[in-house]
Amino acid sequence: MATDPSGIPVPDPTETLARVVESTAQLIATAEQFDDAAVREPSLLPGWTRGHVLTHVARNAEAVGRLLTWAATGEETPMYASPEARDAEIEAGAGRTAAELLADVRLTGEHFAVQAARLTEEQWQNEIMGRRGGKQQAGWLPWWRLEEILIHHVDLNVAYSPAHWPEYFTEPELQMIAARFSNPVFTPESPAFRLLSEDEDGTDDRVYGVLCAPEDAGVPIVRGPSAALVAWLIGRSNGDGLNVEPHGPLPQPPAWK
Incomplete structure (x- = not known):
């Protein structure tokens, strides 16, 4: 098993991707319960509604997907053009209807899973640059996506809590x-x-x-x-x-x- 510079083993990307798919389905099941009023209610994140959280989850799928492209092609493809662009995308999408938000999370999640499943064992070994800086193996990408889904599921401020994390x-x-x-x-x-x-x-x-x-x-x-x-x-x-x-x-x- 490969390790990153900190010495921590890189989680198996195929196994983690299966858990990403499962966790995404659970988050979608929660989002299916929201109506237009509910998505405008506060999340657990200061200044963000549930619509902000759901938009961020969708945009994150695309952003990590760009790093998958980097791993697959070797062409440098950053997650976001800039922190300001990231924030603007989230703000622009937060006010959509519950149906639009749900469809966005579902479709971007499906595309991420399909894209990740295409990477070969060799491509998972390639280095990419994460948002927190420093080059790391692409094998971390499914874990980063899993982290986003499980943490932001809690942020939706419903019955799902840290106690539900596996x-x-x-x-x-x-x-x-x-x-x-x-x-x-x-x-x-x-x-x-x-x-x-x-x-x-x-x-x-x-x-x-x-x-x-x-x-x-x-x-x-x-x-x-x-x-x-x-x-x-x-x-x-x-x-x-x-x-x-x-x-x-x-x-x-x-x-x-």
Whole structure:
């Protein structure tokens, strides 16, 4: 299995793509319940309605699709022309009807899945440039899409919550977030802390370090289920239910970008 520069194994793209298709279908099932009034209601993201979230999910499918094109052809094809262009696309599409938003999410999701399924094993090894900077293997692209779908499903502000995230997502995602937050390019002022992911039976607890080694007992450790830790780290919860040792307030995690 290939690894990225952080040493984390690249998730199998074929297996992850199947999970993208499944998770997209679940998000679409949620969106099918919305009428025109519902898509104009607030999401969990400040300043965004559900229409903004659904538009972003659709535009993200196209953006990651451009990176698939890069991987397949070798021709540099950035996700977005600029951050301003990305924001303008989302704003322009947010006010559409529920039916239009639903069709957009469905069609772009289907096109992404078809496009990704065409990549060969060799093409998944090619390097592309992600939105967060730095070259990485194209094999990460299905995971990035899965991340968008599962997180933004929560942002739709319905019954779907971080507790619904599957463990096949939360445990690897926790490791990836710890590695990302340990990169000073992204987190120049972050405090050091550790994360202890606790299984229900306690037999396979795992520790990850943010700007420290996992075994560094000199920094605080935050304990809890992997889904709760991920939700807190990416700003989808205030950390209720997590425990800190030594006892005290939760450390301030870096900004999720």
